[in-house]
Amino acid sequence: MRRLRTLTGAVLLAVPLALAVFGPLLTGEPGDRTFPFSGDGVLGTDFVGRDVGQQVLLGGRSVVVVAVCATLLAYLVGVPVGLLAAATRRRWVDELLMRPLDLTLAVPSLLLLILLAATAPPGQLTLVGIVALIGLPEIARITRAAALPLAHGPAMEAMRLYRETWWRRGPGYVGTGIRRILLADAGVRFIGAMYLVATASFLGIGVAPDAADWAVMVDRNRAGLFLQPWAVAVPAALIISLAVGLNLVTDRMLITHSKPSPSPPPGPATTGDRPQANERLLQVxxxxxxxxxxxxxHGVSFSLPAGEILAVIGASGSGKTTTARALLGEVTPGVTLTGTITLAGQPVTTATPPKPGTVGYVPQQPVAALNPVRRIGAVLHEIARHQAPGDSRSTHRRTVAAVLERVSLPVDRRFLRRFPHQLSGGQQQRLVIAHALLAHAVLLIADEPTTGQDALTRNDVARELTKLAREGIAVILLSHDLHLVRAVADQILVLHRGVAIEYGPAAEVLAMPRHRDTRELLAAPPARPAAAVREDRPLLQVTGLSATHRDGGRHRDVLRDVSLAVPAGQCLAVVGRSGSGKTTLARCIAGLHPARTGQVTLGGHHLAAHLDRRQRHELGAIQYVFQDARASFNPYRSILDQTASPARRLRNATSEQARRTALRLLERVGLAEHTVTQRPDRLSGGELHRAALARALASEPRVLICDETTAGLDSVTQHGILTLLDELRRSLQLAVVVISHDRDVVAHLADHIVVFDHGAVVDRGPADALLTHGHHLLTRALLHTDPATAVAPSDR
Structure with missing residues (x-):
């Protein structure tokens, strides 16, 4: 079917294009006019006696060639303008480029065409310029909007850190990232250009009103449609064929299909809206x-009753996310599903996914599941109306308020008028759960809900999941957080390389794991290594650092007079609640966020506040490992190529030397060559975390900043990364700054700890002292709290 659709689109596109290019070569000199609407010629004559067939052969070149040239010119100018506006970090440049284009957009295209036609000399070149000028502002706007998240995202910042070439950053990354959007827009833009060309012919520019032109033929012959239908139908069909064919071809280029899974035999019908507790809600x-x-x-089987929590654990790349996506009827393009999935008595396949609202999914980054341009209240009320269309608005409001109270969110109007980006990570997470509750979901899938969360927020997540299970919702928890698993799980499924190696009640699996890999996964955190050799003179020093974030037209203080020091060979852990300014501090040290006041010093040498003003050796000396490892990689280049780039760009290594360095570092973090020659989308989250660490080490840094480097990793992989980091900082005398919410990470690595609250340091001291006897109340809450003490399965 897809091949037939593609072939149909190619034919529909090729026929009018061939007529436009070769049609004038197939006809001779225009013949004398005969009687109007006579039967002379294959298609007869038009209202003035001209041969319709000859007009069709002659009429394509002008409109198609002019439209093609105008569209290409508009993209050649509009795309670079949009890219420049998106990539600039100077607000005035963006304003200077986009405001004049916005003024142009405010004028209707037909009125603008008339104004330009009145002042410009007639001719096809003028027509090309006018049509391109009309389309240029919209193209620039679309390009800017599509390029903004790429031009300022983690992947671009990573490339700036190792000073990647502008060609790799611009056309190579941003250009490739927006090509699908531009391709989808090009078809519509081209058809619009064709109609503008036709309209212009009646205004005295470009094509003369009595010339052979498909669009003009349709307009001037429509009055005699019933006398000579071919004079209208043929040119109209060619224009439609061009439009439909172009859209079919671009659709085929944009859409990648996955292989459908076979449909299992139909299951028994369900009774009631929500299965009762202990009823087998999900069977795989x-x-x-x-x-x-x-x-x-391969061969994974399990079942889950309503009202219970199943924890799916395993090393990174073990198949947890693939299994969870299969329950939603989704697979990665090119992946084939087999087996049987039954949810509430109904089969689930890629062709027959669960009924909308049946399954709630809380992704690792919950903001990805929320509409960024709609207020949260509007979306909640829309879901309530969809579920109960016959109820009144006051009933919908009460329903929404009740659900928000269940997930511990405010119900006031001010909160409901917020956008998703104005909520904290924990609030976004609870809002996604509220969507599922409003839709009467019977199954909730939570993917790493505590990744990057502080201890207090992790306790809140544990209580929330337990509360949902009490209310009869089945929960599948994908997590590397063993504290959370011990706190909430009723059942545990352990995956290893895609195979279920252990499955059973949580108490049994945790107490007596049978498989060796399970025992390694559940092993206690390693003991703290011996303290590093102390040095009095700091390698990295931060003095009086303050920073702000732009909040609309105002600036909000994020860091306030922060000072700290890290000697070579030692590790400083920065802890604090989410939003306390930890990541902003790390970005200021790396030069990714300019500080308002203060100074960053490396080995007694003052560093520029912005990384673009730092020298290559300074960039290589301080490297940053991003919290979102997947987002920090260019999805269009292999992991090996990106890991080798810092050595090439910052240490002037040859391509072969950089490749050998990258392979050695990637092997050291546990990644084989056949894995790293692939693109990032083929690697798991844990593998990408390790690759990000190897990339940061490729420039031989003196300071390594790790922002939640082990978040979302299983205990075995986490232990390997922590051991490697500890070994590297001792052998290479690295100064390491670790930002983490994980007490085990802090206990394993840190020599000193600083505690942040609302952008200021509220506690600091040696790690041993703060881990056991924190001075500040927040220190004790963050470093001494365990989710297992907050709630236990027996409480349910």
Whole structure:
């Protein structure tokens, strides 16, 4: 079917293009006019006696060639303007480029065409310029909007840190990232240009009103449609064929299809809106997922009653996310699903996913599941109306308020008028759960809900999941956070390389794991290594650092007079609640966020506040490992190539030397060559965390900043990364700054700890002292609190 659609689109596009290019070569000199609407010629004559067939052959070149040239010119100018406006970090440049274009957009295109036609000399070149000028502002706007998140995202910042070439950053990354959007827009833009060309012919520019032109033929012959239908139908059909064919071809280029999974036999019908507790709500039998080159999941079977929590654990890349996506009827393009999934008595396949609202999914980054341009109250009320269309508005408001209270969110109008980006990470997470509750979900899938969260927020998550299970909702928890798993799980499924190696009640699996890999996964955190050799003179020093964030037209203080020092060979841990300014501090040290006041000093040498003003050796000396490892990689280049780039760009290594360095570092963090020659989308989150660490080490830094480097990693992989980091900072005398919410990470690595609250340091001291006897109340809450003490399965 897809091949037939593609072939149809190619034919529909090729026929009018061929007529436009070669049609004038197939006709001779225009013949004498005969009687109007006579039968002379294959298609007869038009209202003035001209041969319709000859007019069709002659009429395509002007409109198609002019439209093509105008569209290309508009993109050649509009795309660079939009890219420049998106990439600039100077607000005035963006304003200077976009405000004049906004003024142009405010004028209707037909009125603008008339104004320009009145002042410009007639001719096809003038027409090309006018049509391009009309389309240029919209193209620039679309390009800017599509490029903004890429031009200022983690991947771009990572490339700036190792001073990647402008070609790799601009056309290579941003250009490739927006190509699909531009391609989708090009078809509509081209058709619009064709109609503008036709309209212009009646205004005296470009094509003369009596010339052979498909669009003009349709307009001037429509009065005699019933006398000579071919004079209207043929040119109209060619224009429609061009439009439909172009859209079919671009659609085929944009859409990648996955292989459907076979439909299992229909299950029994369900009774009632929500299954009762202990009823087998979800049953999975022999689930398998295979990519063209490897098996992702093989022979996984489990069941889950309503009102219970199943924790799916395993090393990074073990198949947890693939299994969870299969429950939603989703797979990565190219992956084939087999096996049987039954949810509430209904089969689930890629062709028949669960009924909308049946399954709630809380992604690792919950903001990805929320509409960024709609107020949260409007979305909540829309879901309530969809579920109960016959109820009154006051009933919907009461329903929404009740659900918000269940997930511990405010119900006042001020909160409901917020946008998702104005909520904290924990609030975004609870809002996604509220969507699921409003839709009467019977199953909730939570993917790493505590990744990057402080201890207090992790306790809140544990209580929330337990509360949902009490209310009869089945919960599947994908997590590397063993504290959370111990606190809430009723059942545990352990995956290893796509195979279920252990499955059973949580108490049994945790107390007596049978498989060796399970025992390693559940092993206690390693003991704290011996303290590093102390040095009095700091390698990295921060003095009086203050920073702000732009909040609308105002600036909000994020850091206030922060001072700290890290000697070579030692590790400083920065802890605090989410939003306390930890990441902003790290970005200021790396030069990614300019400080308002204060100074960053490396080995007694003052560093510029902005990384663009730092020298290559200064960039190589301070490297940053981003919290969102996947977002920090260019999705269009292999991991090996990106890991080698810092050595090439910052240490002037040859391509072969950089490749050998990258392979050595990637192997040291546990990644094989056949894995790193692939693009980032083929690696798991844990593998990307390790690759990000290897990339940061490729420039041989003196200071390494790790922002939640082990977040979302299983205990075995986390232990390996922590051991490697500890070994590197001792052997290379690295100064390491670790930002983490994980007490085990802090206990393993840190020599000193600073505690942040609302952008200021509220506690500091040696790690041993703060881990056991914190002075500040927040220190004790963050470093001494365990989710297992907050709630236990037995409480349910």
């Amino acid at each position: 039998q022999d689930l398998a997922a295979a990519a063209p080159d490897r098996a992702l999941v």
